[in-house]
Amino acid sequence: MSNIESSGVAAQQAIFDKLGISTQKSAEERASGDKLGQDDFLQLMTAQLQNQDPFAPMENGDFIAQMAQFSTVSGIEEINQNLQSLSGEMKKTRIATAATLLGQSVLVPGSMARxxxxxxxHGVFELPQAASASRVTFTDASSGELLHSEDLGxxxxxxxGFSxxxxxxxxxxGNRKIKVDVSANTGKGMETMGPSIYARVLSASSFGDPSDAATxxxxxxxxxxxxxxxRIR
Incomplete structure:
Protein backbone atom coordinates (compact mmCIF):
# COMPACT_ATOMS: atom_id res chain seq x y z
CA MET A 1 0.00 0.00 0.00
CA SER A 2 2.83 2.37 0.87
CA ASN A 3 4.39 1.82 -2.55
CA ILE A 4 1.10 2.72 -4.21
CA GLU A 5 0.76 5.85 -2.09
CA SER A 6 4.35 6.85 -2.79
CA SER A 7 3.77 6.31 -6.50
CA GLY A 8 0.63 8.44 -6.34
CA VAL A 9 2.44 11.23 -4.52
CA ALA A 10 5.28 11.10 -7.03
CA ALA A 11 2.85 11.23 -9.95
CA GLN A 12 1.05 14.14 -8.36
CA GLN A 13 4.35 15.99 -7.78
CA ALA A 14 5.28 15.37 -11.43
CA ILE A 15 2.03 17.03 -12.49
CA PHE A 16 2.72 19.98 -10.17
CA ASP A 17 6.20 20.35 -11.63
CA LYS A 18 4.86 20.39 -15.18
CA LEU A 19 2.29 23.01 -14.25
CA GLY A 20 4.91 25.11 -12.48
CA ILE A 21 3.12 24.79 -9.12
CA SER A 22 5.32 25.27 -6.07
CA THR A 23 4.55 23.00 -3.14
CA GLN A 24 7.17 24.62 -0.90
CA LYS A 25 5.97 27.65 1.06
CA SER A 26 8.07 30.30 2.68
CA ALA A 27 7.80 31.07 6.40
CA GLU A 28 5.85 34.22 5.53
CA GLU A 29 3.37 32.26 3.41
CA ARG A 30 2.93 29.64 6.12
CA ALA A 31 2.29 32.38 8.68
CA SER A 32 -0.59 33.63 6.55
CA GLY A 33 -2.05 30.17 6.12
CA ASP A 34 -5.61 31.51 6.31
CA LYS A 35 -5.36 32.56 2.66
CA LEU A 36 -5.36 30.31 -0.41
CA GLY A 37 -3.25 31.38 -3.36
CA GLN A 38 -3.23 30.25 -6.97
CA ASP A 39 -0.80 27.38 -6.26
CA ASP A 40 -2.98 26.15 -3.39
CA PHE A 41 -6.06 26.14 -5.60
CA LEU A 42 -4.32 24.27 -8.42
CA GLN A 43 -2.97 21.69 -5.97
CA LEU A 44 -6.46 21.09 -4.61
CA MET A 45 -7.90 20.92 -8.12
CA THR A 46 -5.24 18.42 -9.24
CA ALA A 47 -5.76 16.25 -6.15
CA GLN A 48 -9.50 16.36 -6.72
CA LEU A 49 -9.15 15.22 -10.34
CA GLN A 50 -6.69 12.45 -9.41
CA ASN A 51 -8.86 11.08 -6.63
CA GLN A 52 -12.27 11.37 -8.22
CA ASP A 53 -14.41 8.30 -8.79
CA PRO A 54 -13.63 7.14 -12.34
CA PHE A 55 -17.22 5.85 -12.60
CA ALA A 56 -18.66 9.23 -11.54
CA PRO A 57 -16.15 11.88 -12.69
CA MET A 58 -16.63 15.56 -12.14
CA GLU A 59 -19.04 17.16 -14.58
CA ASN A 60 -17.50 19.62 -17.02
CA GLY A 61 -19.87 22.28 -15.79
CA ASP A 62 -18.74 21.82 -12.17
CA PHE A 63 -15.10 21.99 -13.20
CA ILE A 64 -15.66 25.19 -15.19
CA ALA A 65 -17.67 26.71 -12.32
CA GLN A 66 -14.79 26.09 -9.88
CA MET A 67 -12.30 27.67 -12.28
CA ALA A 68 -14.58 30.66 -12.83
CA GLN A 69 -15.06 31.12 -9.08
CA PHE A 70 -11.31 31.10 -8.47
CA SER A 71 -10.74 33.52 -11.36
CA THR A 72 -13.32 35.87 -9.86
CA VAL A 73 -11.72 35.79 -6.41
CA SER A 74 -8.25 36.21 -7.90
CA GLY A 75 -9.48 39.14 -9.99
CA ILE A 76 -11.04 40.82 -6.96
CA GLU A 77 -7.77 40.49 -5.00
CA GLU A 78 -5.87 42.04 -7.90
CA ILE A 79 -8.37 44.90 -8.10
CA ASN A 80 -8.01 45.51 -4.35
CA GLN A 81 -4.22 45.65 -4.68
CA ASN A 82 -4.50 48.10 -7.57
CA LEU A 83 -6.96 50.24 -5.62
CA GLN A 84 -4.63 50.34 -2.61
CA SER A 85 -1.77 51.41 -4.87
CA LEU A 86 -3.96 54.03 -6.53
CA SER A 87 -5.11 55.29 -3.13
CA GLY A 88 -1.49 55.78 -2.07
CA GLU A 89 -0.74 57.74 -5.24
CA MET A 90 -3.87 59.87 -4.73
CA LYS A 91 -2.70 60.68 -1.20
CA LYS A 92 0.62 61.93 -2.58
CA THR A 93 -1.23 64.01 -5.17
CA ARG A 94 -3.51 65.52 -2.53
CA ILE A 95 -0.52 66.50 -0.42
CA ALA A 96 1.26 68.04 -3.43
CA THR A 97 -1.87 69.96 -4.39
CA ALA A 98 -2.44 71.15 -0.83
CA ALA A 99 1.20 72.23 -0.58
CA THR A 100 0.66 74.65 -3.48
CA LEU A 101 -1.80 76.51 -1.22
CA LEU A 102 0.90 77.51 1.26
CA GLY A 103 0.86 81.28 1.63
CA GLN A 104 -2.40 81.54 -0.32
CA SER A 105 -5.73 82.62 1.19
CA VAL A 106 -8.70 80.25 1.27
CA LEU A 107 -12.32 81.03 2.04
CA VAL A 108 -13.46 79.67 5.41
CA PRO A 109 -16.61 80.29 7.48
CA GLY A 110 -15.82 82.67 10.34
CA SER A 111 -15.53 86.27 11.44
CA MET A 112 -11.81 86.59 12.29
CA ALA A 113 -9.65 88.38 9.68
CA ARG A 114 -6.17 89.78 9.21
CA HIS A 122 -11.83 90.07 1.66
CA GLY A 123 -14.84 87.88 2.37
CA VAL A 124 -18.38 86.91 1.39
CA PHE A 125 -21.74 86.29 3.00
CA GLU A 126 -24.85 84.55 1.70
CA LEU A 127 -28.34 86.00 1.61
CA PRO A 128 -31.26 83.52 1.71
CA GLN A 129 -33.37 86.19 0.00
CA ALA A 130 -32.99 89.69 -1.39
CA ALA A 131 -32.09 92.41 1.14
CA SER A 132 -33.12 96.07 1.05
CA ALA A 133 -29.97 97.04 2.97
CA SER A 134 -26.72 95.40 4.06
CA ARG A 135 -23.73 96.47 6.10
CA VAL A 136 -20.31 95.14 7.08
CA THR A 137 -18.34 96.40 10.07
CA PHE A 138 -14.73 95.78 11.14
CA THR A 139 -13.75 96.01 14.80
CA ASP A 140 -10.60 95.31 16.82
CA ALA A 141 -11.01 91.71 18.00
CA SER A 142 -9.35 92.50 21.35
CA SER A 143 -10.75 95.89 22.33
CA GLY A 144 -14.00 95.95 20.32
CA GLU A 145 -13.03 99.35 18.87
CA LEU A 146 -14.89 100.15 15.62
CA LEU A 147 -12.29 100.39 12.86
CA HIS A 148 -14.37 100.64 9.70
CA SER A 149 -17.97 100.31 8.49
CA GLU A 150 -19.35 100.10 5.00
CA ASP A 151 -22.94 100.11 3.70
CA LEU A 152 -23.32 97.70 0.79
CA GLY A 153 -26.88 98.80 -0.07
CA GLY A 161 -18.67 89.80 -1.69
CA PHE A 162 -17.14 92.52 0.46
CA SER A 163 -13.68 93.92 1.06
CA GLY A 174 -0.73 90.89 10.44
CA ASN A 175 -0.60 90.16 14.16
CA ARG A 176 -3.68 92.29 14.77
CA LYS A 177 -6.93 90.33 14.55
CA ILE A 178 -9.97 92.10 13.17
CA LYS A 179 -13.55 90.93 13.74
CA VAL A 180 -15.95 91.13 10.82
CA ASP A 181 -19.70 91.48 11.36
CA VAL A 182 -22.31 91.45 8.61
CA SER A 183 -25.96 92.44 8.86
CA ALA A 184 -28.76 92.69 6.31
CA ASN A 185 -32.45 93.58 6.14
CA THR A 186 -34.43 90.84 4.39
CA GLY A 187 -37.78 92.17 5.61
CA LYS A 188 -37.42 91.68 9.36
CA GLY A 189 -35.07 94.54 10.12
CA MET A 190 -31.27 94.33 10.23
CA GLU A 191 -30.24 90.77 11.10
CA THR A 192 -26.80 89.28 11.63
CA MET A 193 -25.39 87.16 8.78
CA GLY A 194 -22.54 84.68 9.13
CA PRO A 195 -19.60 85.76 6.94
CA SER A 196 -16.81 83.71 5.40
CA ILE A 197 -13.31 85.18 5.38
CA TYR A 198 -10.25 84.65 3.20
CA ALA A 199 -7.58 83.43 5.62
CA ARG A 200 -3.92 82.50 5.05
CA VAL A 201 -2.81 78.86 4.76
CA LEU A 202 0.13 78.16 7.09
CA SER A 203 0.82 74.47 6.36
CA ALA A 204 -0.54 71.28 4.76
CA SER A 205 -0.38 67.71 6.03
CA SER A 206 -1.99 64.26 5.89
CA PHE A 207 -2.15 61.48 8.47
CA GLY A 208 -3.59 58.00 8.90
CA ASP A 209 -5.24 56.00 6.15
CA PRO A 210 -4.37 56.87 2.54
CA SER A 211 -8.06 57.58 1.96
CA ASP A 212 -7.90 60.45 4.45
CA ALA A 213 -7.99 63.87 2.84
CA ALA A 214 -5.11 66.30 3.19
CA THR A 215 -5.59 68.94 5.86
CA ARG A 231 -12.42 79.36 -3.16
CA ILE A 232 -8.82 80.56 -3.21
CA ARG A 233 -7.28 84.02 -3.59
Missing amino acids: PDDNGEI PQGTGLV WTDIPTELRD LDVEDYGTIDASTIS
Missing part, protein backbone atom coordinates in the same frame (compact mmCIF):
# COMPACT_ATOMS: atom_id res chain seq x y z
CA PRO A 115 -4.91 92.06 6.41
CA ASP A 116 -3.30 89.98 3.62
CA ASP A 117 0.04 90.69 1.94
CA ASN A 118 -1.61 93.55 0.04
CA GLY A 119 -3.00 95.04 3.26
CA GLU A 120 -6.60 94.06 2.40
CA ILE A 121 -9.41 91.97 3.88
CA PRO A 154 -29.56 96.49 -1.51
CA GLN A 155 -28.39 93.03 -2.53
CA GLY A 156 -29.96 90.09 -4.34
CA THR A 157 -30.24 86.50 -3.15
CA GLY A 158 -27.02 84.48 -2.98
CA LEU A 159 -23.38 85.24 -2.27
CA VAL A 160 -22.33 88.83 -1.71
CA TRP A 164 -11.72 96.55 2.96
CA THR A 165 -8.91 97.67 0.69
CA ASP A 166 -7.86 101.03 2.13
CA ILE A 167 -6.81 99.76 5.55
CA PRO A 168 -4.67 102.37 7.36
CA THR A 169 -0.98 101.53 7.56
CA GLU A 170 -1.04 101.27 11.35
CA LEU A 171 -3.69 98.51 11.09
CA ARG A 172 -1.90 96.41 8.48
CA ASP A 173 0.15 94.53 11.04
CA LEU A 216 -4.69 72.62 5.93
CA ASP A 217 -3.60 74.66 8.94
CA VAL A 218 -5.37 77.98 8.37
CA GLU A 219 -4.46 81.08 10.36
CA ASP A 220 -6.98 81.74 13.18
CA TYR A 221 -9.09 78.73 12.11
CA GLY A 222 -6.85 75.75 12.81
CA THR A 223 -7.04 72.45 10.91
CA ILE A 224 -9.44 72.28 7.96
CA ASP A 225 -10.15 69.45 5.51
CA ALA A 226 -8.62 70.54 2.20
CA SER A 227 -11.51 68.96 0.26
CA THR A 228 -13.95 71.48 1.80
CA ILE A 229 -12.12 74.47 0.32
CA SER A 230 -14.04 75.95 -2.61
Whole structure:
Protein backbone atom coordinates (compact mmCIF):
# COMPACT_ATOMS: atom_id res chain seq x y z
CA MET A 1 0.00 0.00 0.00
CA SER A 2 2.83 2.37 0.87
CA ASN A 3 4.39 1.82 -2.55
CA ILE A 4 1.10 2.72 -4.21
CA GLU A 5 0.76 5.85 -2.09
CA SER A 6 4.35 6.85 -2.79
CA SER A 7 3.77 6.31 -6.50
CA GLY A 8 0.63 8.44 -6.34
CA VAL A 9 2.44 11.23 -4.52
CA ALA A 10 5.28 11.10 -7.03
CA ALA A 11 2.85 11.23 -9.95
CA GLN A 12 1.05 14.14 -8.36
CA GLN A 13 4.35 15.99 -7.78
CA ALA A 14 5.28 15.37 -11.43
CA ILE A 15 2.03 17.03 -12.49
CA PHE A 16 2.72 19.98 -10.17
CA ASP A 17 6.20 20.35 -11.63
CA LYS A 18 4.86 20.39 -15.18
CA LEU A 19 2.29 23.01 -14.25
CA GLY A 20 4.91 25.11 -12.48
CA ILE A 21 3.12 24.79 -9.12
CA SER A 22 5.32 25.27 -6.07
CA THR A 23 4.55 23.00 -3.14
CA GLN A 24 7.17 24.62 -0.90
CA LYS A 25 5.97 27.65 1.06
CA SER A 26 8.07 30.30 2.68
CA ALA A 27 7.80 31.07 6.40
CA GLU A 28 5.85 34.22 5.53
CA GLU A 29 3.37 32.26 3.41
CA ARG A 30 2.93 29.64 6.12
CA ALA A 31 2.29 32.38 8.68
CA SER A 32 -0.59 33.63 6.55
CA GLY A 33 -2.05 30.17 6.12
CA ASP A 34 -5.61 31.51 6.31
CA LYS A 35 -5.36 32.56 2.66
CA LEU A 36 -5.36 30.31 -0.41
CA GLY A 37 -3.25 31.38 -3.36
CA GLN A 38 -3.23 30.25 -6.97
CA ASP A 39 -0.80 27.38 -6.26
CA ASP A 40 -2.98 26.15 -3.39
CA PHE A 41 -6.06 26.14 -5.60
CA LEU A 42 -4.32 24.27 -8.42
CA GLN A 43 -2.97 21.69 -5.97
CA LEU A 44 -6.46 21.09 -4.61
CA MET A 45 -7.90 20.92 -8.12
CA THR A 46 -5.24 18.42 -9.24
CA ALA A 47 -5.76 16.25 -6.15
CA GLN A 48 -9.50 16.36 -6.72
CA LEU A 49 -9.15 15.22 -10.34
CA GLN A 50 -6.69 12.45 -9.41
CA ASN A 51 -8.86 11.08 -6.63
CA GLN A 52 -12.27 11.37 -8.22
CA ASP A 53 -14.41 8.30 -8.79
CA PRO A 54 -13.63 7.14 -12.34
CA PHE A 55 -17.22 5.85 -12.60
CA ALA A 56 -18.66 9.23 -11.54
CA PRO A 57 -16.15 11.88 -12.69
CA MET A 58 -16.63 15.56 -12.14
CA GLU A 59 -19.04 17.16 -14.58
CA ASN A 60 -17.50 19.62 -17.02
CA GLY A 61 -19.87 22.28 -15.79
CA ASP A 62 -18.74 21.82 -12.17
CA PHE A 63 -15.10 21.99 -13.20
CA ILE A 64 -15.66 25.19 -15.19
CA ALA A 65 -17.67 26.71 -12.32
CA GLN A 66 -14.79 26.09 -9.88
CA MET A 67 -12.30 27.67 -12.28
CA ALA A 68 -14.58 30.66 -12.83
CA GLN A 69 -15.06 31.12 -9.08
CA PHE A 70 -11.31 31.10 -8.47
CA SER A 71 -10.74 33.52 -11.36
CA THR A 72 -13.32 35.87 -9.86
CA VAL A 73 -11.72 35.79 -6.41
CA SER A 74 -8.25 36.21 -7.90
CA GLY A 75 -9.48 39.14 -9.99
CA ILE A 76 -11.04 40.82 -6.96
CA GLU A 77 -7.77 40.49 -5.00
CA GLU A 78 -5.87 42.04 -7.90
CA ILE A 79 -8.37 44.90 -8.10
CA ASN A 80 -8.01 45.51 -4.35
CA GLN A 81 -4.22 45.65 -4.68
CA ASN A 82 -4.50 48.10 -7.57
CA LEU A 83 -6.96 50.24 -5.62
CA GLN A 84 -4.63 50.34 -2.61
CA SER A 85 -1.77 51.41 -4.87
CA LEU A 86 -3.96 54.03 -6.53
CA SER A 87 -5.11 55.29 -3.13
CA GLY A 88 -1.49 55.78 -2.07
CA GLU A 89 -0.74 57.74 -5.24
CA MET A 90 -3.87 59.87 -4.73
CA LYS A 91 -2.70 60.68 -1.20
CA LYS A 92 0.62 61.93 -2.58
CA THR A 93 -1.23 64.01 -5.17
CA ARG A 94 -3.51 65.52 -2.53
CA ILE A 95 -0.52 66.50 -0.42
CA ALA A 96 1.26 68.04 -3.43
CA THR A 97 -1.87 69.96 -4.39
CA ALA A 98 -2.44 71.15 -0.83
CA ALA A 99 1.20 72.23 -0.58
CA THR A 100 0.66 74.65 -3.48
CA LEU A 101 -1.80 76.51 -1.22
CA LEU A 102 0.90 77.51 1.26
CA GLY A 103 0.86 81.28 1.63
CA GLN A 104 -2.40 81.54 -0.32
CA SER A 105 -5.73 82.62 1.19
CA VAL A 106 -8.70 80.25 1.27
CA LEU A 107 -12.32 81.03 2.04
CA VAL A 108 -13.46 79.67 5.41
CA PRO A 109 -16.61 80.29 7.48
CA GLY A 110 -15.82 82.67 10.34
CA SER A 111 -15.53 86.27 11.44
CA MET A 112 -11.81 86.59 12.29
CA ALA A 113 -9.65 88.38 9.68
CA ARG A 114 -6.17 89.78 9.21
CA PRO A 115 -4.91 92.06 6.41
CA ASP A 116 -3.30 89.98 3.62
CA ASP A 117 0.04 90.69 1.94
CA ASN A 118 -1.61 93.55 0.04
CA GLY A 119 -3.00 95.04 3.26
CA GLU A 120 -6.60 94.06 2.40
CA ILE A 121 -9.41 91.97 3.88
CA HIS A 122 -11.83 90.07 1.66
CA GLY A 123 -14.84 87.88 2.37
CA VAL A 124 -18.38 86.91 1.39
CA PHE A 125 -21.74 86.29 3.00
CA GLU A 126 -24.85 84.55 1.70
CA LEU A 127 -28.34 86.00 1.61
CA PRO A 128 -31.26 83.52 1.71
CA GLN A 129 -33.37 86.19 0.00
CA ALA A 130 -32.99 89.69 -1.39
CA ALA A 131 -32.09 92.41 1.14
CA SER A 132 -33.12 96.07 1.05
CA ALA A 133 -29.97 97.04 2.97
CA SER A 134 -26.72 95.40 4.06
CA ARG A 135 -23.73 96.47 6.10
CA VAL A 136 -20.31 95.14 7.08
CA THR A 137 -18.34 96.40 10.07
CA PHE A 138 -14.73 95.78 11.14
CA THR A 139 -13.75 96.01 14.80
CA ASP A 140 -10.60 95.31 16.82
CA ALA A 141 -11.01 91.71 18.00
CA SER A 142 -9.35 92.50 21.35
CA SER A 143 -10.75 95.89 22.33
CA GLY A 144 -14.00 95.95 20.32
CA GLU A 145 -13.03 99.35 18.87
CA LEU A 146 -14.89 100.15 15.62
CA LEU A 147 -12.29 100.39 12.86
CA HIS A 148 -14.37 100.64 9.70
CA SER A 149 -17.97 100.31 8.49
CA GLU A 150 -19.35 100.10 5.00
CA ASP A 151 -22.94 100.11 3.70
CA LEU A 152 -23.32 97.70 0.79
CA GLY A 153 -26.88 98.80 -0.07
CA PRO A 154 -29.56 96.49 -1.51
CA GLN A 155 -28.39 93.03 -2.53
CA GLY A 156 -29.96 90.09 -4.34
CA THR A 157 -30.24 86.50 -3.15
CA GLY A 158 -27.02 84.48 -2.98
CA LEU A 159 -23.38 85.24 -2.27
CA VAL A 160 -22.33 88.83 -1.71
CA GLY A 161 -18.67 89.80 -1.69
CA PHE A 162 -17.14 92.52 0.46
CA SER A 163 -13.68 93.92 1.06
CA TRP A 164 -11.72 96.55 2.96
CA THR A 165 -8.91 97.67 0.69
CA ASP A 166 -7.86 101.03 2.13
CA ILE A 167 -6.81 99.76 5.55
CA PRO A 168 -4.67 102.37 7.36
CA THR A 169 -0.98 101.53 7.56
CA GLU A 170 -1.04 101.27 11.35
CA LEU A 171 -3.69 98.51 11.09
CA ARG A 172 -1.90 96.41 8.48
CA ASP A 173 0.15 94.53 11.04
CA GLY A 174 -0.73 90.89 10.44
CA ASN A 175 -0.60 90.16 14.16
CA ARG A 176 -3.68 92.29 14.77
CA LYS A 177 -6.93 90.33 14.55
CA ILE A 178 -9.97 92.10 13.17
CA LYS A 179 -13.55 90.93 13.74
CA VAL A 180 -15.95 91.13 10.82
CA ASP A 181 -19.70 91.48 11.36
CA VAL A 182 -22.31 91.45 8.61
CA SER A 183 -25.96 92.44 8.86
CA ALA A 184 -28.76 92.69 6.31
CA ASN A 185 -32.45 93.58 6.14
CA THR A 186 -34.43 90.84 4.39
CA GLY A 187 -37.78 92.17 5.61
CA LYS A 188 -37.42 91.68 9.36
CA GLY A 189 -35.07 94.54 10.12
CA MET A 190 -31.27 94.33 10.23
CA GLU A 191 -30.24 90.77 11.10
CA THR A 192 -26.80 89.28 11.63
CA MET A 193 -25.39 87.16 8.78
CA GLY A 194 -22.54 84.68 9.13
CA PRO A 195 -19.60 85.76 6.94
CA SER A 196 -16.81 83.71 5.40
CA ILE A 197 -13.31 85.18 5.38
CA TYR A 198 -10.25 84.65 3.20
CA ALA A 199 -7.58 83.43 5.62
CA ARG A 200 -3.92 82.50 5.05
CA VAL A 201 -2.81 78.86 4.76
CA LEU A 202 0.13 78.16 7.09
CA SER A 203 0.82 74.47 6.36
CA ALA A 204 -0.54 71.28 4.76
CA SER A 205 -0.38 67.71 6.03
CA SER A 206 -1.99 64.26 5.89
CA PHE A 207 -2.15 61.48 8.47
CA GLY A 208 -3.59 58.00 8.90
CA ASP A 209 -5.24 56.00 6.15
CA PRO A 210 -4.37 56.87 2.54
CA SER A 211 -8.06 57.58 1.96
CA ASP A 212 -7.90 60.45 4.45
CA ALA A 213 -7.99 63.87 2.84
CA ALA A 214 -5.11 66.30 3.19
CA THR A 215 -5.59 68.94 5.86
CA LEU A 216 -4.69 72.62 5.93
CA ASP A 217 -3.60 74.66 8.94
CA VAL A 218 -5.37 77.98 8.37
CA GLU A 219 -4.46 81.08 10.36
CA ASP A 220 -6.98 81.74 13.18
CA TYR A 221 -9.09 78.73 12.11
CA GLY A 222 -6.85 75.75 12.81
CA THR A 223 -7.04 72.45 10.91
CA ILE A 224 -9.44 72.28 7.96
CA ASP A 225 -10.15 69.45 5.51
CA ALA A 226 -8.62 70.54 2.20
CA SER A 227 -11.51 68.96 0.26
CA THR A 228 -13.95 71.48 1.80
CA ILE A 229 -12.12 74.47 0.32
CA SER A 230 -14.04 75.95 -2.61
CA ARG A 231 -12.42 79.36 -3.16
CA ILE A 232 -8.82 80.56 -3.21
CA ARG A 233 -7.28 84.02 -3.59
